[in-house]
Amino acid sequence: MHDDHDHSHLDDMDARVRALETLLVAKGYVDPDALDRIVETYEKEIGPRNGAHVVAKAWSDRDYRDWLMQDATAAIHSLGYSGRQAEHMVAVENTPDLHNMVVCTLCSCYPWGVLGLPPSWYKSAPYRSRVVQDPKGVLSEFGVTLPEATKVKVWDSTAEIRYLVIPMRPDGTEEMDEAALADIVTRDSMIGTGLPITPGTA
Amino acid sequence: MHDDHDHSHLDDMDARVRALETLLVAKGYVDPDALDRIVETYEKEIGPRNGAHVVAKAWSDRDYRDWLMQDATAAIHSLGYSGRQAEHMVAVENTPDLHNMVVCTLCSCYPWGVLGLPPSWYKSAPYRSRVVQDPKGVLSEFGVTLPEATKVKVWDSTAEIRYLVIPMRPDGTEEMDEAALADIVTRDSMIGTGLPITPGTA
Amino acid sequence: MNGPQDLGGRHGHGPISPDPNEPLFHAPWESRSLAMTVAMGATGLWNIDQSRAARESLPARDYIRFPYYRIWFEAVCRMVEEHGLANADEVATGEPQTPSKPIPRLLKADAVKSVLMAGTPADRVTETEPTFKVGDRVLTRVQNPKSHTRLPHYASGRPGTITMVHGHHVYPDVSSTGAKGAEWLYCVEFEASDLWGADTTASSVSLDLWEPYLERG
């Protein structure tokens, strides 16, 4: 019923975007090599492994966890992560009683510096419209069911503060070192739409 | 930028609507002659001339005006107008200090029995979204400027009550009879997006 | 439902562009969609609140682009299918593949005039008394149901004044489910500043609201 001709539109988009790039380069407003570098940075260097490192360290090191909860910007910067869309960080910690979820209802604010670029669904109308009212309904679409009694706090990123969810460390991970722990921390678990991988189920 | 192919869609609409009608007739759910009669009724019998008659009579006959303001449903019915989408009527009167405007923000409620079918703009997102917040901005798009001090009351038709605006009788109409007065009452003046035609300017 | 139909106070929908010479219908499919909506409504299979609920349940991205008669048409198609009168393939092709279902009433041509003139009054007899009277201050309910309601979001959780007691009317929040229900209906006037702060050129906005939407203010 949508009457979209999305494929032809997407072909149009390739042509239109190429035209703009050609123009901006010709006019000297952008350096084409800089465009390549920007894309490479988010393809290769900045992604959710950054955040997973932060979470794994918080799980492994109580002092680091305390610092993170008190001054996330500094604690995260100490691991070498910062910059664009991670200038001002706040960490929010899940507990058995409380689950945190992050959204930007007004646009697509997301902690690039620790999670990379957001997935499409994070920027889309369905997620942005629903999670502030019905987070448990949203979780069920991600296959996540919380205990009935667990409360959900939603964080709507309306300013330049970026929120990182610190998920609960799963049972059965007592023997894992920081590197192994980082491997079970999923991107979605740091947004609040998922949980870490439970050892033995992945 | 809309990427609409409205014309081809509208051709589609003709075919789709014909298919539904064929089906409903074949299944015995609708009588095709009844469909014709419904269309004819709103093309030929029920339209804004009904409401103009009501307004002209209210301008000419103080007792009728008082009855209309007190029990619009009965007063309007006494002129032979009633029925679908005019079951429960309220008349609201403009004064030098107060201008009334009617909308249905949630759908397209409109007093069919006195004004006929609504114009497209009445049912459209621009009018419905804006008039409850910025009625004077809306009026300017209709070419209407009220005195600065005139207040605007907006009526949002959220239930089955239908509102009819009784515009102010223009100066210079003292000699006009009811039939002549009805001719200067425009549809938009009974919605509140227009004013009656001032004699000598039409 | 805080859906695409709940437009009051929203921005970004562009100019109104009224056409003073607009025809009553822009194409035959518009008049036939109107007529089928009225005729199917007259069968007694569904009520006006169910029709409204079906229209506003169109995907938001469709609702705000479609001409209004297309919204009506799509809703009739949906209700025909949901009430088991025909399947989607029959609706698309126009060719019956399944037996007809009995319907409560068929609107015949010679009854059109009397049916349209009778309308469908929404007031219902009651032995209850209205809780509020003209002049009472009220506060509208804070709500955001996914189901059909006629309290627009812009007037949810706001203070107003009762200016009319309209009567005891069919209650859409219940009626839209196909069940029967009625409640006292009031006209509630809101100071425009209580809805929009300083961002308004209105003096007041009046809405017709049922008693369950209201608490004493």
Place this chain on the structure above:
Amino acid sequence: MNGPQDLGGRHGHGPISPDPNEPLFHAPWESRSLAMTVAMGATGLWNIDQSRAARESLPARDYIRFPYYRIWFEAVCRMVEEHGLANADEVATGEPQTPSKPIPRLLKADAVKSVLMAGTPADRVTETEPTFKVGDRVLTRVQNPKSHTRLPHYASGRPGTITMVHGHHVYPDVSSTGAKGAEWLYCVEFEASDLWGADTTASSVSLDLWEPYLERG
């Protein structure tokens, strides 16, 4: 702006349908649109609030249908034109017809890493003190400006509690016009029932709100 971007609590937008194997970019135009948005932002010709204002000013019917990177692309095109860097025909064809305008800064490839790592902190020095402290009850302003704001409509006119004082930050309602302005920024926690009544599965919703949005509750 209560525009198409103000999505919190709206219905009718369908399922979320997360794709666990989604690529970072779906097509080359997406990555190039991202890169041009970042690179043009780095010129210093406009700030992030102006970019956001341009994106949400797309027609509502386009905004809710477009892939997000297309929203960004359309906004860059609009800003390039509005700032007189090129005309619409040049943007459409890619062929320069007018002389280039001087720009404050050109982002060179070898500066990308340091620029991205530096980011653009939004906190600003002030001699003022914050009016509110953690634990204070506040009421958000009733408003509905057509201009850029970061108080979503669903949280306008609602009571909440200050849970963090973030600092003195760039104020988007002013910054989006190209002017300079900063205000104290707070995290305000709202009971979900104060936003949605009974229609919610959330316990609370927290928003970061600037002092002009707040009065003592």
